Amino acid sequence: MKPIHPNGLHETVADIVRELGDKVNVRTATLDQPEQGLPDEILNQTDVLIWWGHCAHDKVEDGLVSKIQERVLKGMGLIVLHSGHYSKIFRRMMGTSCDLRWRDDTYERVFCISPNHPIAKGIPEHFDLGIEECYGERFDIPQPDEVIFEGWFDIGEVFRSGCVWNRGYGKVFYFQPGHETNNAFQNQYIRQIIKNAVEWIAPAVYRDSMGSPHINPTLEELRK
């Protein structure tokens, strides 16, 4: 059987973002790398951080979580996928338990309920994802600024599966699909949503160390 993530799940996700072409410079970080893959010089150059995690949430250093939080508050976009709902950084950004009702694999249909949001560009009213791990309500998150997607599961659960929040100068997007043994990241609409999210969540403005807002130099470069 062909492995679902032949180069690791982080590379599966990175390949989706790489489809944005010259607009992006993609690198991956894993816990086993020095400084858990996110030394200051890399974090401080990152416009968008995508976070997927499952069993090792408690291995992430609290000091790194604080640095990521600070970076988001200054403007960096944070995209949290699937079981990342329990990551230290997501719970830190939300300030709640981020607990949810867990059920095993079942059949999911994703509804796009905010079709005008930039993350929903090109996404139909609903699409069938197929077999996916079931997350249900109540999802213990603060009220999102907008719920863009809702998941319906055929064992009788619903879930706010795509939500956005503003945090300081930065934005956070949580997106539920992406269990490691299923095929969500091969689904064309899931891939489109992740690419849309990267483009939307990249900061136009950063807050510098003195607290002053300034235009993101990366985006300025792109406009030339």
Ligand code: ZN
């Ligand atoms: Zn999972």
